[in-house]
Amino acid sequence: MKKNILVIDDQLDLAESVGSFLATNGYQSHYCISTAEAQTLLKKEHFDLIISDVVMPEQSGIDFFMSIKEDLRKNQTSFILMTGDLDSISMQKAYDLGVDEFISKPFDLDDLKNVVGLVLRQADPTIDQQKFFRVSLTEFIQSSANRFDIFLQIDSNFMCLARKGQELSDARLQNYAKKGLKYVYLTAADYTKYIDIQFSISTLVQSKPLEQVKKQKLFTHLTKTISTSAYCEHMNSEIFKKALTSFENYSQIAFSHEDIFKILESMSSEGHDLADHGAQVSFLSTAIAIHWKWTHPKILSKIAMAGLLCDVGLRVTPELFVRNRTQFDPQHVKQFENHPYLSYEILSTIKDIPEEVLLVAQQHHENEGGFGFPQRLMKEKLHPYSRLIHGVSEFFDHLDSAGSKSDIQKALEQLYSFQRKTISLQVIKTLFIIFGIDVPKDMTGILLPYETSRMI
Ligand SMILES: [Fe+2]
Incomplete structure (x- = not known):
């Protein structure tokens, strides 16, 4: 059955044109030029929606709405106000009173169609x-x-x-x-x-149904890996929720890109759990960034993507070696220490990959003491995202088998005791904070980086 709409406007030509536009778009419509006339019509038939002007000589649209509010609720009639001059405070007041929507005059007829469809849920x-x-x-x-x-x-x-x-x-x-x-x-x-990542649109929207299923499966797997990880239980719940939403949002863009999806798929196949590790690093780095109020989507999306992908170079490194590199010979160590270069090479084949993601791939094992690998860069040369992601990766190295809060505390204390000269102190301090563990006394003076304007 067609939805029935009543249009009220003291300008006859406008009431008429809105009424006839709605009629040509599949609605039943009536129009009138005063709220008194509208009252008469309302007694005669049921309307699914009333669209009323605000400023009219006899009674304003808002007063009219208030006078019939109860009936509207009972009859499940929606109400849209048309207005040319309502400021945002008055608009907020009208929303609080229960008006469903607004449409600003003068309006485009397509906008009117959208708002009507939205209110009527069509x-x-x-x-x-x-x-x-x-x-x-x-x-x-x-x-x-x-x-x-x-x-x-x-x-x-x-x-x-x-x-x-x-x-x-x-x-x-x-x-x-x-x-x-x-x-x-x-x-x-x-x-x-x-999110300021100019991937080619064609690769974003073209995907075959089967691949879609594969993508969904891996996406669900990674999201589950994060949300069921024991350490998450001990995290500040507000930050946890925000970080999970961000991770889901920004990994969605990564999954929608054919090349990136292939890379992620390779990171999670044949016994490799690199994608799981990447997801954890991506998620926790995002959580820290959120605590630092680095919440601009341009920043969060790049951090999330860099965390997810920076270890792709390990894909060509034997799995056992990745897990326990100390037992291997110098040749293997060299191979391991080269993986940031490999990550860079693999990721740079992706068209339009953000510059910062490539930088983090190269720098994520460089440390603040200037003796990281592969380049032994000094602290000043490290991008803030690299310092963040490096700290988080090191934290996970200590947390491998941890689940309880005391395990987290132990991992953090180890980081602080042994790696305070090489890992960003801001990252360590924030980890203490978001896991609700008392910050060591001599760290209390360390300021957290809340300034983001230089990085966008
Ligand atoms: Fe790595």
């Missing part, structure tokens, strides 16, 4: 349902100065909330967050712009 058949990338809504509000095509997922359909260029106010987005919405969705093209 999917747009022209939207391809396969190509969306998820972004945390709160993170999006904080970070996005750009305007993208923004979609919401409602009843398993992706619906357009705003088209490019349409002013989507923070008040409107915050209203969605308030209502409990956690994510918005972007197209592949916009997502790569959003």
